[in-house]
Amino acid sequence: MIDKHSPMPIYYQIEEAIKERIDKGEWREGDMIPSEREFSEMYHISRMTVRQAVTNLVSDGYLIRQIGRGTFVARRKIQQKLFGLTSFTEDMKGRGMKPGTRLLDFRTVSASGPIAEQLQIPDGGEMYEIKRVRSADDLPMALEITYLSEDLVRGLTEEDVYGSLYGYVEKELGMTIGYATQELESSVAREAESRTLGIAEGAPLLLIKRFSYLEDETPLEIVYSAYRGDRYKFVVGMHRNRTDSNG
Amino acid sequence: MIDKHSPMPIYYQIEEAIKERIDKGEWREGDMIPSEREFSEMYHISRMTVRQAVTNLVSDGYLIRQIGRGTFVARRKIQQKLFGLTSFTEDMKGRGMKPGTRLLDFRTVSASGPIAEQLQIPDGGEMYEIKRVRSADDLPMALEITYLSEDLVRGLTEEDVYGSLYGYVEKELGMTIGYATQELESSVAREAESRTLGIAEGAPLLLIKRFSYLEDETPLEIVYSAYRGDRYKFVVGMHRNRTDSNG
DNA sequence: TAGTGGTCTAGACCACTTC
DNA sequence: AAGTGGTCTAGACCACTAC
Numbered sequence: 001m002i003d004k005h006s007p008m009p010i011y012y013q014i015e016e017a018i019k020e021r022i023d024k025g026e027w028r029e030g031d032m033i034p035s036e037r038e039f040s041e042m043y044h045i046s047r048m049t050v051r052q053a054v055t056n057l058v059s060d061g062y063l064i065r066q067i068g069r070g071t072f073v074a075r076r077k078i079q080q081k082l083f084g085l086t087s088f089t090e091d092m093k094g095r096g097m098k099p100g101t102r103l104l105d106f107r108t109v110s111a112s113g114p115i116a117e118q119l120q121i122p123d124g125g126e127m128y129e130i131k132r133v134r135s136a137d138d139l140p141m142a143l144e145i146t147y148l149s150e151d152l153v154r155g156l157t158e159e160d161v162y163g164s165l166y167g168y169v170e171k172e173l174g175m176t177i178g179y180a181t182q183e184l185e186s187s188v189a190r191e192a193e194s195r196t197l198g199i200a201e202g203a204p205l206l207l208i209k210r211f212s213y214l215e216d217e218t219p220l221e222i223v224y225s226a227y228r229g230d231r232y233k234f235v236v237g238m239h240r241n242r243t244d245s246n247g
Numbered sequence: 248m249i250d251k252h253s254p255m256p257i258y259y260q261i262e263e264a265i266k267e268r269i270d271k272g273e274w275r276e277g278d279m280i281p282s283e284r285e286f287s288e289m290y291h292i293s294r295m296t297v298r299q300a301v302t303n304l305v306s307d308g309y310l311i312r313q314i315g316r317g318t319f320v321a322r323r324k325i326q327q328k329l330f331g332l333t334s335f336t337e338d339m340k341g342r343g344m345k346p347g348t349r350l351l352d353f354r355t356v357s358a359s360g361p362i363a364e365q366l367q368i369p370d371g372g373e374m375y376e377i378k379r380v381r382s383a384d385d386l387p388m389a390l391e392i393t394y395l396s397e398d399l400v401r402g403l404t405e406e407d408v409y410g411s412l413y414g415y416v417e418k419e420l421g422m423t424i425g426y427a428t429q430e431l432e433s434s435v436a437r438e439a440e441s442r443t444l445g446i447a448e449g450a451p452l453l454l455i456k457r458f459s460y461l462e463d464e465t466p467l468e469i470v471y472s473a474y475r476g477d478r479y480k481f482v483v484g485m486h487r488n489r490t491d492s493n494g
Numbered sequence: 495t496a497g498t499g500g501t502c503t504a505g506a507c508c509a510c511t512t513c
Numbered sequence: 514a515a516g517t518g519g520t521c522t523a524g525a526c527c528a529c530t531a532c
Contacts, residue, residue: 009520035498046522048295059306060488064463068498068529075464082428084488177487181329186433186451186476204433204451216311217322229433236431236483240424241307241331256501282517293503315510315517
């Protein structure tokens with residue numbers, strides 16, 4: 001089951017093996033899994049390598065360690081997804097809905113002001129401006145405006161933005177997305193939004209502003225979204241930091 | 248600087264030492280910090296111990312590792328807080344505002360229905376129901392209703408809920424908070440909320456439902472909040488999961 | 495007492511980046 | 514070629530939990 005000569009790291013192979021057993025129901029929520037020493041003997045690898053695998057699965061929310069007792073399968077497996085940054089497409093699929101896109105506008109504009117600054121585009125640089133209506137199960141869900149540095153994702157075409165921009169950046173461009181900050185606020189629909197989203201004026205809107213970054217902190221995109229308040233709930237999982245109390 | 252005979256783990260001492268140097272500005276954003284081998288020789292400890300410290304600081308957002316290049320101080324230090332779960336009190340302080348509480352109601356009620364189920368309170372058990380108006384700089388910010396299992400935090404008094412419930416649970420009860428899931432949606436104020444929060448009927452409200460859990464996944468609390476849309480933005484940082492693509 | 499996870503050592507070889 | 518982080522080993526002692 002573990003191939004020591006595979007190019008895949010051993011700890012990664014162990015992670016996959018453990019996750020598979022959990023997914024198959026072989027180990028259920030709350031079950032104790034084999035101890036680190038047992039894994040170590042089972043696969044003929046050192047305990048530190050097992051620990052690396054287990055540590056990763058703990059921080060991914062699959063496992064829980066308890067000193068002196070053992071390591072256990074975490075409950076609420078469904079909620080694990082809530083902790084990860086997702087694209088609209090992934091988000092809707094995760095909710096069991098069919099994501100769709102209507103492209104309103106796709107152009108490059110000269111960068112200036114705070115948007116250019118956030119995207120670290122020098123004076124005179126260009127950026128993509130993409131306006132889309134995102135739908136779920138063929139009904140409008142959100143209005144989105146995305147900005148990207150042209151330099152960073154040069155060659156982006158209209159076809160590329162009908163699906164997941166994150167998917168494109170990761171799979172086609174081979175970049176690694178690191179994190180994003182998001183600001184959410186409550187608002188009400190004005191005339192323009194109500195028409196585009198098919199809701200009444202004054203109906204609740206959830207406004208989201210997102211700044212995405214690559215793993216090395218290169219700014220990737222800015223997204224302004226307006227989600228229909230009657231169809232969309234933003235769901236997020238947050239961990240308590242070890243360092244919070246230090247302020 | 249490093250005390251090998253201290254009860255504090257060595258890796259933790261290194262973490263603190265690195266954070267201090269960053270906070271003091273000795274190492275600035277984007278700077279390369281000493282290599283793992285340099286730390287290892289500097290403190291006369293093994294490289295694996297250094298790695299444990301650095302790994303923790305990377306996942307806390309302080310450092311960034313780049314293969315073949317080195318380890319660097321992360322940019323956007325201010326945004327590090329965004330990734331951690333905070334109480335209302337901590338949240339407001341982080342925004343530079345003075346948190347306050349007006350207690351509307353504090354009682355124990357018999358648990359039943361989905362709330363009892365979520366809090367894992369058996370039939371016939373009791374739970375605390377706490378209604379508070381939370382203020383920032385002496386102006387109403389949110390209306391909150393909190394439910395806690397009486398069994399878990401037995402002996403809670405009215406005085407305890409004027410400040411941070413998280414602080415009380417962690418410092419007084421010695422429990423460790425693990426994580427929470429939160430659902431956010433946009434709504435508009437009705438008569439009751441508009442009166443309590445001092446806003447107009449129909450004004451935007453940000454509704455937040457929070458389920459908190461201890462480290463061992465014991466459900467700690469349920470909180471329903473209604474934040475004033477004109478005063479409050481929810482801000483959150485999210486990391487891209489290694490496991491997202493696997494769905 | 496036996497077993498668990500927590501911490502730590504003193505090495506090793508690898509792929510990668512920089513020069 | 515030299516230096517970096519990534520992976521891995523084969524042990525060790527500790528505090529804690531369960532019995």
